[in-house]
Amino acid sequence: MPIRGHTTVAAPLGQTDESDVYATHEARRGKGGLVTGITSLAERDAIPPERRDAGMIVHVLEAQQYYSLSPDLITWQAVNFGAASNNLYVPTRAVTSDAVLGIEDYSVYVSAQDNAITVFLPSSAAIGNGRRYEITATDISFAITLQAPAGELISGDASYQFGSVYDSITIESFASNWFIK
Numbered sequence: 001m002p003i004r005g006h007t008t009v010a011a012p013l014g015q016t017d018e019s020d021v022y023a024t025h026e027a028r029r030g031k032g033g034l035v036t037g038i039t040s041l042a043e044r045d046a047i048p049p050e051r052r053d054a055g056m057i058v059h060v061l062e063a064q065q066y067y068s069l070s071p072d073l074i075t076w077q078a079v080n081f082g083a084a085s086n087n088l089y090v091p092t093r094a095v096t097s098d099a100v101l102g103i104e105d106y107s108v109y110v111s112a113q114d115n116a117i118t119v120f121l122p123s124s125a126a127i128g129n130g131r132r133y134e135i136t137a138t139d140i141s142f143a144i145t146l147q148a149p150a151g152e153l154i155s156g157d158a159s160y161q162f163g164s165v166y167d168s169i170t171i172e173s174f175a176s177n178w179f180i181k
Contacts, residue, residue: 032056112142124173131173137162
């Protein structure tokens, strides 16, 4: 059934050049990515296979919930981006002794009130490009050191020393190293 006010498309759309300001599609009818304007779970489940892409996110209005499509292109899993207020939620962790950061960590608060602490980064080569951590020193009575794995660097150095209380950095993995943003 034709959709009023739309042109039938038989191939993917593209912009004419980099200066083109027109969108290539509506979020509701694109392939993969973020799909909005879906009213029900039944409508979500009826998205045709040609418009499905593993990892795509769909917002369902009646459920007030986001869902991510699994690699099998059939199974949907609820995704929680935050509290009912729709604020972005990020995993937080308090560190009071030596610790190794993992995939589940993001915002890390380090207190060296009782002893010196070393926070070890995972291997950038193993974790892949684009992994970020926000690390904040909440007490520096003793030294807090952020340590790169052997053979990797943090913006050119093997480690980073926090200099003052509330010193905070964002660090990102790229090309088998870590970079302070």
